[in-house]
Amino acid sequence: MSPRRSTEGGRIDRGRTIRFSFDGKSYHGHPGDTLASALMANGMRLFGRSFKYHRPRGLLAAGVDEPNALVTVLKGTVREPNIAATQIEIHEGLTVESQNRFPSLDVDAGAVNQLAGGLLSAGFYYKTFMGPVVGPLRGTRFWMACEHFIRRAAGLGRAGRDADPDRYERMNAFCDVLVTGAGPAGLMAAKVAAEAGKRVILADLEPVPGGSAKWSGDTIDGLPAAAWAQRTIEALGAMDTVRLLPRTTVWGYYDGNTLAALERVTDHKPAPDKGEPRHRHWTIRAGAVVLATGAFERPLVFPGNDRPGVMLADAAVRLLREYGVVAGSRVALFANNDDAYRAAAALAEAGATIATIVDMRDTVSSAARALAERAGAEILAGHAVSGTKGGKALREIAVQRLREGEITGQPRRIAVDCLLMSGGWSPAIHLASQAGTAPRWDEALQAFLPPAPTQNWIGAGAFAGHFATAAALADGLAAGAKVAGGKPPRKSALPRVETLELDIAPAPVFAIRPSGKAGKAFVDFQHDVTAEDVRQAHREGFVSVEHLKRYTTLGMATDQGKTSNVPGLAIMAEARGITVPEVGTTRFRPPFTPVSLGALAAERYGELRPDRLTPMHDWHVESGATMYAAGLWYRPMVYGGRGETVEQAYVREAAATRAGVGIVDVSTLGKIMVQGPDAADFLDRVYTNKFSTLPVMKARYGLMLREDGLAYDDGTTWRLSQTDFLMTTTTANAGKVMQQLEYYLDIVWPDLKVALTSVSDEWAGAAIAGPHSRDVLAACVAGTAVDNDTLPFMGIVRGEIDGVPVMICRLSFSGERAYEVYCGAGHGLHVWEALMEAGKPFAIVPYGLEALGTLRIEKGHVTGAEIDGRTTGRDLYLDWMLSKKKPFAGSMMMDREGLCDDDRIRLVGIVALDDRPLGGGAHIVEHNDPAEIRDSIGHVTAGCYSPALGKYIALALVKGGKTRHGTRAFVSDPLRKRFGPVEIVSHHFYDPEGSRMHG
Structure with a gap:
């Protein structure tokens, strides 16, 4: 039998039907369905193929922890892969396809990988492809021969190439209290804090608040738990100081109580309303945080535990309570705790037959037995499921006696179409781990609990290991009072709860070790990591949790080990003969769940960045300048004439400046x-x-x-x-x-x-350089003289140009006599045009950044190309500027041995001996062998054609610096196919005495 829709129940709207497509076939569901629940209601069990072995996989979980049912959402030609089917709300026209299969989900050629199980075990990529190849590819490594095919097979879904048409937003929010999670603990905390007058943000990743379905059978203040949750949400929504954020996952916890969240605004709609983004990224700065993120149910590890139809007990309860989907007709349960018995009773009430409840414990509580009796199910205590049978759907399980973790006796075979498993619960402590230190192991719960806070947060509910509804509400009440700064609450303030008390502390057994070869038992379902892979890692010395993770890829998939972490550690602990806390655990890192890149970038992409333009920008464009981005600004590159190349243009501009006078826009200087x-x-x-x-x-x-x-x-x-x-x-x-x-x-x-x-934007600036620069100023400046005595080198004067106040400093970046003229930005164009008019008798030319760079390279001035974060003042021969009479920032560290080494790369000049350009980034080598590039002695930082020298020259950083002056070397630039001889000279190519700028 297949899964089916129950005749009543769930939060779906049965009065409306939605059509959607999966793998080209049309299906129907109801508003409120997820893709997973709708497909299950249509009888589907097979959702995907596993990463390595291409095994058929069905649903395991029902939330963000789902590792198997990853699909690709299609919007026209745009593809978004690796989305959990449990997180996709269906809407009219939704189009989805399965992934990691060829040619189809039912018939997948990649399933042949299951025959090579031994070859694909832990660390296979480190071992298999390292040997030499024989035959036609002799002399190469096997990896190099196979790389193309391996890379094609790697990964899960296939990303698209088309641009994302959706819009994304960023938001910044400030609040007194951020509550993450809208289960009983989170709702209670938000209610108490809001009633105390605090500004509260309540974020929950689900579209409908209420928390886990497992407590939906409880009553709170006489109301069904779901009705109490809805009433509380409505009350919070009516308060001006509360912001509700459904469909919002808080995915990162950073310093200063800053948290990152992703709101899925329109993923559940056929099309966004006008102005709506697809996703909204929130940066929330909170005075205090209540972490009520709940817990994840863990699977049990036994042979065949990945077969479609085997799922977590909580997933089956959620499918039933929230979507009205019965996971199977004849159901078995396999558990090591009481909590799973709720699922048996719930499914039995929905019409399913409970074939058996297999409990690893020898003793079962009376409350659990009462639930089993309600479900009409026998209990096989002290037993374990030792295997499953079926192809793309479960048909049968094998049950055997369990003694001290070992399978004994003959298997009993039971026909079932669904097996629910529960290995206990792991609190979702990811945000606390990001914000704090290592988590704490709780022996009773066999789970990691959150660390002690290092920021202003408080935990509540299942997050803190308190799973019962009454305990969660008490946590929420206390947390709300604490973050509100009030007195500890009285017990009478707690809602009245009616619930079934169960012992959910699990037996400390997660992995069944079968006798003989019973098949693969999976720990990490998404990355196909088996129990044997973990044991193999132990045998091969990868026993550290960090090594285990990377060697086996345990917990490295998109679900980030939400279901696999503790079982994997438990298997390693057993192999090492130590406890789980002694094995330790890896730390959780953001993001908690996958985050769309569009949301992270939001408005910050493409042409949406602001263009910073100087006051003379339009003049440059009208005068034929080619503009390009320089940092945040747009600046002229060259003022090219008809038919001129960029090189011809900058050579002309630089030569004209050296011979007469040139002007350049320097408004962009900081x-x-x-x-x-x-x-x-x-x-x-x-x-x-x-x-x-x-x-x-x-x-x-x-x-x-x-x-x-x-x-x-x-x-x-x-x-x-x-x-x-x-x-x-x-x-x-x-x-x-x-x-x-x-x-x-x-x-x-x-x-x-x-x-x-x-004041960068307050001043416009123009630099005038060349032998006639003083003549130009003298022709247009009023109120001051500009002769050598009045305005010597590095002197400053104030005056006017055409009625505009200006400040003039005589300084030079070009090596020529030069002046920088500053005025208010609003007058920049007026002063520029006045200078151009005054320069007409002297054939003044505007020049761009390429000519500016040429002039500075000829003179040997350094810029960011040389001050690149790796050079010192001595490397640039600016040691004359390093004062010995005073301390300054960096003075304590600049004399470190490594920074004073004579063999460091230092500034030199390079002259091409083959009359070809020298590109920035090209290496300098000593050996004349372009076929075999050997050790580099340095690199080119900036090159140009020098009109003053009539040669291609460059500045470079070379080992030994000036000790190599007059020697020969070679430039090596394989990417630009450039190899040739050069001479190393002083970086002062032009007028080293400085007579031209001081004259």
């Missing part, structure tokens, strides 16, 4: 005002060189180090008064430098009286 009585002292501590001695209206070049002594950023800082400085930074590092300076003032030197203000 600009930070450093003000206050301690500003000079602060800069002395931040920079490697001294700024307290800098005269007013003068500028100085400065270098910053990281705390570890490596170079961080460079730039000029201008002293505008005794207490006012304008710091400039590189475009890319503006935000990082600002953050670092704020960190120093807030944390390291909070006593300094200094104010920081980012």
Whole structure:
């Protein structure tokens, strides 16, 4: 017989029918169904094929812990694989296909893998493909020969290639109390906290609150438990201080009581309403957190425990209570605790025949026996299921006597179409583990309980190991009062509960060791990890839980070991002859359940990022500039003429600047005002060189180090008064430098009286360089002279250009006489055009970043290509800036032995001897053998064609630095198919004396 829909019961709307498609075939269900429940109601048992062996698999669980029934949801040409069928709410037009099978779910060619079981055991990929190959592929490794086929077979579902058309949102929320889980404990905690006036967020991953179906037979304050839950939710929903988030999984717990959650907004709809996202990602900052996340039922490990029709007892109860689906007609139970007996009674009331209850314990409680009697079932105490039979559906189980974990006696065969198993419960402590330390083992419950809190959270209900309804409500009441800051509640405040008291503490047996070869017993259903795999890991020395996990892949699938963790550890403990807590457990990491990448990115993708444009942007575009993104800004690359290549354009611009005058937009430089009585002292501590001695209206070049002594950023800082400085930074590092300076003032030197203000967007800037740069300024600047005496190198003056106040500093990045002209951003275009007009008699040219880079490479100036997080001031021959008279950030670490090694890579110049370009990232090698690339002695950081030298040149970082000047080497760039001879020279290619910029 197949599963079927009961005539009544469940939360589904039987008055409406929904059509959906699975593997191209049409099925029907009702509103409220999941894909799993609807397919089960249609008689389906086979949901998927297992990862390694392609064994037929049915439902194991009914929630987020489902490892078998993973499917691919199709929306047009868009595919989303590996979604648990238990988490998909059906809607009209839903289209789904099974996965990990070919050509079909019923007939899967991959099932041949079951014949190679021994070859695919634990660690097979480490062993099988390491040997040499004979025959035509002689000399290669077997892995290399097989890699293509293995990679095609790896994985589960197949991802699509089309762009995701859905929209995603991000939300930030703040609350006094976040309650995760809307079972009895969570609802009670939220109610108490809200009634105390706290702002409460209640998040639950299910569409309908209420928690586990196993307590649905209880009454609370005279109401059925489900009705009490609904009444409580309605009361909370009517309160202004409460936000209810159904279909929301809290998946990560981070420092500062910050939690991440995913709300599935429209997955249950045929199409989103106008403006609705598919998913909404929540970042929640909570004053306190109540963790009421419940528990997961564990499977038992025995031969054939993965056959379709074998499932967790709680899954069968949920299917019945929530969806009105009876999991089988003739049902057996296999358990080591009383709780599973509820399932027997529930299914018997729905019309199923309970063939037997197999209990591993020798003694069964009177309450459990009463439930068995209600179900009309015999109890086989002290027995175990030792095997199953059936192909794509269960037909028969074998039951034998169990003595001290070993199977004895002759098997008794019982015809059944469904076997429910229960190995006890594991509290869902994942969030607490993420936020705290190692979990604690509870011997009575044979489960890990949450660790002691290291953040402001409190646990309640099954999460804390309190599974009974009354205990869960008491937990919730106490937790709500605690997070509300109130007095401990009186017992009279507790709801009145009527329930059947059961002993759910399981016997400490999870894996049955059969005699002989009885078939595979699975621990991790999704990754096909068997009990024998765990024992093999022990035999081969992989006994640490971390090694066990990686060697066998136990708990590494999308379900993250929710059902397999404790049974796997118990098998290893038995193999080692120690206890489970001595074996230990791996720590849980976020996410608790899979999270869509779209939700993590939300609005932050594609062209939705803000474009930062300088005030002169439109002028650049209209003047033929090719714009490209530089950090967060758009800047001109070149102003190309008709038919010009990029190289021809930047060579023309750079040559014209050296010969006459050029102008470049430098508005994007980071600009930070450093003000206050301690500003000079602060800069002395931040920079490697001294700024307290800098005269007013003068500028100085400065270098910053990281705390570890490596170079961080460079730039000029201008002293505008005794207490006012304008710091400039590189475009890319503006935000990082600002953050670092704020960190120093807030944390390291909070006593300094200094104010920081980012003014990067407040100033527009233009740099004028070349022999005629002074002539251009003299023609348009009013209110000040710009001659050599008034405006010497690194001097600053104030004046006006066409009525606009400007500040001019004489400094050079190009090696030519040069000036930076700053004005208010609103006047940037006006001043730029005035400078261009004044430069017409001198044939002024605008130049872009490519020419700017060419000029700086010729001069040997460093930028982010050289200050790459691995170089020191000495590596860049800026050791003259490392003050010996004062401490500064990084000074304590910059003299470490490894940072002073003479063999470190240091800045040099490279000249191509074969007249071909030198690309950034290319390696420098000493051997003339392009076929066999040997040890690299360094790499190119930035290259160009130099119009001043008439050669291709580059800056590079090479071992030994200047000791290699005048020597030959080779550039090796296999990706660009570039190999050729180079000469290593000084990085000061052009005017090393500086006569041009000082003249």
